[in-house]
Amino acid sequence: MISIVIPIYNEEEIIPTLIDEIEQSMAGxxxxxxxxxxxxxxxxxxxxxxxxxxxxxxxxxxxxxxxxWGHQTAISAGLEHARGDAVVVMDGDxxxxxxxxxxxxxxxxxxxxxxxxxxxxxxxxxxxxxxxxCFYRLLGWVxxxxxxxxxxxxxxxxRQAVDAITLLSExxxxxxxxxxxxxxxxxxxxxxxxSRAAGEPKQHFGRLFRYAFDAIFSxxxxxxxxxxxxxxxxxxxxxxxxxxxxxxxxxxVGIFGGPVVVGYTSTLVSILFLGxxxxxxIGILGEYLGRVFDEVKRRPLYFIRRVxxxxxxxxxxx
Ligand code: UDP
Ligand code: MG
Numbered sequence: 001m002i003s004i005v006i007p008i009y010n011e012e013e014i015i016p017t018l019i020d021e022i023e024q025s026m027a028g029x030x031x032x033x034x035x036x037x038x039x040x041x042x043x044x045x046x047x048x049x050x051x052x053x054x055x056x057x058x059x060x061x062x063x064x065x066x067x068x069w070g071h072q073t074a075i076s077a078g079l080e081h082a083r084g085d086a087v088v089v090m091d092g093d094x095x096x097x098x099x100x101x102x103x104x105x106x107x108x109x110x111x112x113x114x115x116x117x118x119x120x121x122x123x124x125x126x127x128x129x130x131x132x133x134c135f136y137r138l139l140g141w142v143x144x145x146x147x148x149x150x151x152x153x154x155x156x157x158x159r160q161a162v163d164a165i166t167l168l169s170e171x172x173x174x175x176x177x178x179x180x181x182x183x184x185x186x187x188x189x190x191x192x193x194x195s196r197a198a199g200e201p202k203q204h205f206g207r208l209f210r211y212a213f214d215a216i217f218s219x220x221x222x223x224x225x226x227x228x229x230x231x232x233x234x235x236x237x238x239x240x241x242x243x244x245x246x247x248x249x250x251x252x253v254g255i256f257g258g259p260v261v262v263g264y265t266s267t268l269v270s271i272l273f274l275g276x277x278x279x280x281x282i283g284i285l286g287e288y289l290g291r292v293f294d295e296v297k298r299r300p301l302y303f304i305r306r307v308x309x310x311x312x313x314x315x316x317x318x
Contacts, residue, residue: 005089009041015053018092019035036081040073063077066302103191227281
């Protein structure tokens with residue numbers, strides 16, 4: 001059995017086409033399947049559209065979350081409820097074409113437990129593309145283990161991989177990173193990413209930045225190490241400066257052309273520089289501390305209002 005997990009947030013225009021395309025590509029596979037649509041607190045007609053589809057196709061399950069929890073959380077909810085031997089994860093805006101599903105499934109059948117659909121080109125605006133590119137570069141550089149670049153969550157996870165990800169109970173979830181972290185034989189399948197079929201991107205820049213921060217700070221200690229190095233470098237520099245400047249003072253040698261208003265510039269510059277370095281260091285510490293705070297609260301990841309379709313009801317991970 002193959003499950004398909006699709007997070008949905010205000011996608012009413014797209015849902016009918018999406019469901020048609022999924023039904024078409026699954027019909028060719030001749031396996032049992034279920035499509036779990038996770039309604040992430042949509043405020044338009046998405047839920048009604050999903051329930052309508054569900055009433056005529058028993059393969060469709062609709063999980064209604066209690067509010068908008070965010071893309072990664074909605075996917076986590078879907079993963080937790082999927083019953084399939086393999087689970088396909090895809091976005092609900094047709095940027096992840098259902099026509100790729102058979103290729104994912106055949107890679108899985110040839111023995112790969114994690115199949116990642118990697119986008120060959122991005123059908124998105126230039127600015128967004130540049131931002132994504134910078135982000136993936138930075139992530140590749142800081143992360144302590146390789147996370148495939150240019151890949152979102154579109155792909156397939158085998159039952160063992162789904163169970164592994166479900167077991168990871170952290171609150172700040174960057175799923176592509178977790179998927180790389182759990183291991184298992186992985187295959188990358190290429191496809192072209194189109195732009196969304198209709199509507200606006202639902203994840204605005206603020207949210208994408210949050211994911212970017214989660215990705216960087218949950219998968220690496222390098223920023224902490226960087227702030228330590230900055231501290232050490234500053235300390236060494238100031239020790240050298242102390243020795244040199246004291247010697248000059250004792251010998252009565254002026255620097256920068258003589259003793260005019262002595263000391264003003266160097267004092268101001270060093271105060272500002274040290275202040276900046278300290279604030280950067282504290283900010284980086286804060287990023288980690290905030291995440292620690294989120295984790296120690298051990299709150300459930302999400303709450304479910306109702307499940308429409310035949311799966312048992314659960315609430316949150318843990
Ligand atoms: N989405 C969601 N909750 C949100 C934001 C988005 O479930 O809070 C869904 C959205 O309906 C879509 C998918 O996540 O199916 C990807 O969203 P979007 O296209 O806005 O993100 P991007 O393509 O920019 O990653
Ligand atoms: Mg999209």
